[in-house]
Amino acid sequence: MAENQRDTNHQLDDPGKRETFRHLFKRFGVVLVGTIIGQSMILSRPARAAEALRPPGALPDLDFDSSCIRCGLCVEDCPYDILKLASWADPAPQGTPYFVAREEPCRMCTDIPCAKACPTGALDRHMTDIKKADMGVAVLVDHETCLNYKGLTCSICWRVCPIRDEAITIEPIQTEAGKLMIPTVHSDICTGCGTCEKHCVLSEAAIRVLPRELGLGLSGRNAVGRS
Amino acid sequence: MLHRLKRGLYRHRWLLMRRIVQISILLAFIVAIPGYGKIADGNLSSSLWFEQLKLTDPFILLQSFFAGSPIALPALMGAILVGGFYAFLAGRLYCSWVCPINLLTDLAYWLRKRLNIKGNMNLSRHLRLWILALSLVLSFLGGTLAWEIVNPITRFQRELIWFSLSGAMLLGALFLFDLFVSRRAWCGHLCPVGAFYGILGRYGRLKVTSTPTESCDTSRCSRCVAVCPEPHVLAPVVSKQALSVTSSDCTRCGACLDECSEGVLSMKIDLVGMANRKADD
16 A cells, blocks of 8 residues: 555656656647637738729639738739738738729739739639629719719719720619719629729719629528528 | 958858858849849749749748648649759758848847847747647638748848838847847747748758868867857767768758868768768768
């Protein structure tokens, strides 16, 4: 009995074993703390803001985040220097390419050099038709300030649109005040290049390019249901 | 006078070569040659050289893979080229010959010696392996390239190439940490990129090899160890238990070759593991 007792004591006091456990716990602690801090950093990092648009041919947001290796080749191949790589304070995940339509819209190059430059699948390098690009969708967000809604015929958004008379058309609407000529975006044709937003004459654009999920509604099964 | 200059250059030949390569690579991404443009586009995560050669960092691609992205062919080819090069020669060549952060941390270390800063926080050299594992786990959990949120290498290039300074604070912090808190902390203890390349080039063939002479008395002179950024790698050579440095931590920076006035050390490509076999005899 006494001998047994001594044996267990001996086992517990084995300095080698104690050291091993100490190391094991230390490492486990480091990994645990690291994972918690790292994960919370990742989860709390700012998401892409609505005004930060991706280059043409970009994957959906979450897939883009894992595919893009932040090399900036698309940025360097943009002939109009529109694309930027996000830095810390910018409205997109760090190191990823974006552009802000109100500052400089995408010029819709027919050879799509930015997408061709992408070494990963983040931008579709096999894309051939820039008119199939989906950088977002233009939405006439403000009916109160838009000059066409005030009865004027500004229509600048319609005039500058690179897919003129298809992506935006001017539709007449009969109201109490008379006939209004309203710029109307056709979301199936609009590529979200942002030329309309850039050229809107107001001090803040009345027409804006938004990511599709923000800019468009979605009908449910029976056109009025939520699911 | 000329003789002294020549001697001085010779005493720093590896350092000079290293700086030339490092700075050339850095400038290739920045300077546009009139009529041709830049030699390299992109940055060290993925680049296009001479408008032909596509190179991709295998570690960043691995993070992308862990984050759940399928791997595209051009990136994979680039990563195989880069990975193959380092796996054949030596992984941590990247650290001392390519990585721009090495310029910064070497400066911090040089200043540390100059200013005679003694304080040193002890960090484990294995810490970088844990950070490497952590960045892959976090990439998997977070669905993003976890290390690229921090990575000062590509950040340095992005901030420098795009001339914005908002991310430079991290580089400043890193510099100060290396200078005041812990000796060679970043490159020698923390950076998972170095750890990755170390593992990748574990069996690299380029080795610091010694041919001991009578005059090499390691009990009195161990200047090679004193200048080594990863001093433990030279231990087997200095204690004459091995004839070449086999540790994957060796960055092949050549500091020991510069320092050794006896000409005992040399950098050799060892294709058949001759040095090992001799050491075993």
